[in-house]
Amino acid sequence: MHRAPSSRAVEPTTRHHRTAFSGPGLRRRLLAALVTIPLALAAAACGDDGGDSAADPNKPVELSIFWWGAEGRAKLTEDALALYTKKHPNVTFKKTWQANQGYFDKLATLTAGGDAPDLFQIDDNYLTEYASRNVTLDLTSYKDGGKLDVSKFPESLVNYGIVDGKLAGVAFGENTQGLVFNKTLLDKNKLPAPTTGMTWADFITWAENVSKTAKVPGTQDPSADYKAFWVWLRQQGKDLYKDKALGFTEQDVAGWFELWKGARDRGATPTADVIHEGNVTDISKQLVVTGKAGTSWVWANQMPELKKNTKDELGVIAYPGDPSAQWARASMYFSVFRGSDKKDIAVDVINFLSNDPEAAAVLGTDRGLPSNLDIRKSVSDSVSDPNMKVAITVQTELGAKFGASPQVPLKGHSKVRAELIKAAEEVQFGRQTPAEAAKAYFAVAQAAIGQA
Structure with missing residues (x-):
């Protein structure tokens, strides 16, 4: 979990893998192109809470999801998503993943090019950048309405996903x-x-x-x-x-x-x-x-x-x-693309991966200590690696001494x-x-x- 720390930068090979874009100045040009996103979003969706296919629970839905990590993380994530599909047979996933290097160049390409994933992994280096461009969905109404349950999260961990008063990302693990x-x-x-x-x-x-x-x-x-x-x-x-x-x-x-x-x-x-x-x-x-x-x-x-x-x-x-x-730092987040026409389902997937005991048992501590404290205890009790046990013990002890979280870093x-x-x-x-x-x-x- 670095950078915020995460899995080692091992370039995976899979049928879901897309090669990272590269080249001098590419990221700068791509992020500049994101200035056009609000116009695209206005055409794609009328506000943050527009309906999607959740209105018809039997309608087939393919949700695109993008994350970084090595092959081990990919396997764990795919297994957890398979659990969601097992419980919601109408929902399948278009999965894309790659090593950390080049990930944000690729995310900028997808977002600026109108092919943004419905759901994507992000960290505190970039959350403000994407939120300030209205790329990320404000999840506050889902949290307040009970569709996104963060009641078992440390408060400072929830707050570390807020940018300009909007919940731009859900912490997918705690680190310090x-x-x-x-x-x-x-x-x-x-x-x-x-x-x-x-x-x-x-x-x-x-x-x-x-x-x-x-x-x-x-x-x-x-x-x-x-x-x-x-x-x-x-x-x-x-x-x-x-x-x-x-x-x-x-x-x-x-x-x-x-x-x-x-x-x-x-x-x-x-x-x-x-x-x-x-x-x-x-x-x-x-x-x-x-x-x-x-x-x-x-x-x-x-x-x-x-x-x-x-x-x-x-x-x-x-x-x-x-x-x-x-403080309780988000090792990384999942955010929903504001222009997605499958917002409700994307939020439900985040809620499932954060709070479902079966999903949590699969994901383990790969992205940090689980944000849900009840889930964290059950996962921590099952960890066999003695060094991870030491890290968990220390972080748990420190948790009682943590201060308030700072604001999410600026662009x-x-x-x-x-x-x-x-x-x-x-x-x-x-x-x-x-x-x-x-x-x-x-x-x-x-x-x-x-x-x-």
């Missing part, structure tokens, strides 16, 4: 930030494990001691990691976004970069070239499993994937500082994330001071969200 540490390394060197609630200063001191004692850098440097920056900001009473603007200042960025420059100077982190490896690699090669650092900054549900790549025992805790800065969020990596590496490699990099980053981040 996790600091994964190498327990075997610590035990071997008779070193204490890090703990939830330790301050950032105490954590850096802990990492420095690991470096000196174990001769392995104590922690990956997270100054390029937006997740860590975001949590740190919330602990300062700030946020990544506020309304239609950035929720932080240039000085906040400089302070974040200074914090980690100090940690590097003390030897608490690896050198810049190794930090770069951790910045750009996939989950299977994070420094905590390649033996190049004692911790990595990931999503808590990625524990099992990390464990596949090391013989060492791993542990996971919250990020340093007050854990209430973390341009993916650029804000990518530019943080570039700016942090300018400091890591000594090419710019923290203040210089912060100034440049703040300007480009403002431009990315259309603020400047």
Whole structure:
């Protein structure tokens, strides 16, 4: 579950698979084309609650659905959809899936070209972007009318799908930030494990001691990691976004970069070239499993994937500082295309996949911890992977300490994330001071969200 984290980017082969489009500037051109969507929607539907074939429950319906993921997720999703068809024999599915890479280029192509799927997977990098263009159906009336039951969801998880007062997506799993540490390394060197609630200063001191004692850098440097920056900001009473603007200042960025420059100077982190490896690699090669650092900054549900790549025992805790800065984050959502003529059925499918015990047993934790807390308990009790059990236990414990969810990231969020990596590496490699990099980053981040 990354990006928001999800399945590994394995390109599947199936009769349902469509090849991802690619090419320089394609996504920009495609999303620009989405400006025309409201006109198309006006012709396709009269309001968000127009009737569809649900009025005739026996009429054959083919619902198109599009998601990303590897072959394992595809199999689980197809099996769950088959359960829906078993209970609703008139409804079949046109299923399309692919790896994460290129997924949003393809979604933009389909949406702009008038061939949008009725139901599609999306994450918080793009939810605001699609909602602001009126591509996503406002699901509020379905929720309020009882056709979409989110009563067993954590409130903050529901709210993390609201854009400009409209419920644009239903969270299809919960996740949170996790600091994964190498327990075997610590035990071997008779070193204490890090703990939830330790301050950032105490954590850096802990990492420095690991470096000196174990001769392995104590922690990956997270100054390029937006997740860590975001949590740190919330602990300062700030946020990544506020309304239609950035929720932080240039000085906040400089302070974040200074914090980690100090940690590097003390030897608490690896050198810049190794930090770069951790910045750009996939989950299977994070420094905590390649033996190049004692911790990595990931999503808590990625524990099992990390464990596949090391013989060492791993542990996971919250990020340093007050854990209430973390929140019940949607690992991903399902949204309904506003121009669909099968809206009611698409919403019913979301409701089924979210709340039906049989469907939940099939889907498991592939997309994160189930949003429905009753379903989550039954699924969690059946999990056999000990590392997933650890991740679930930690996330459940953290759930009691979660704060309110922030607003869904603004359009341009993916650029804000990518530019943080570039700016942090300018400091890591000594090419710019923290203040210089912060100034440049703040300007480009403002431009990315259309603020400047």
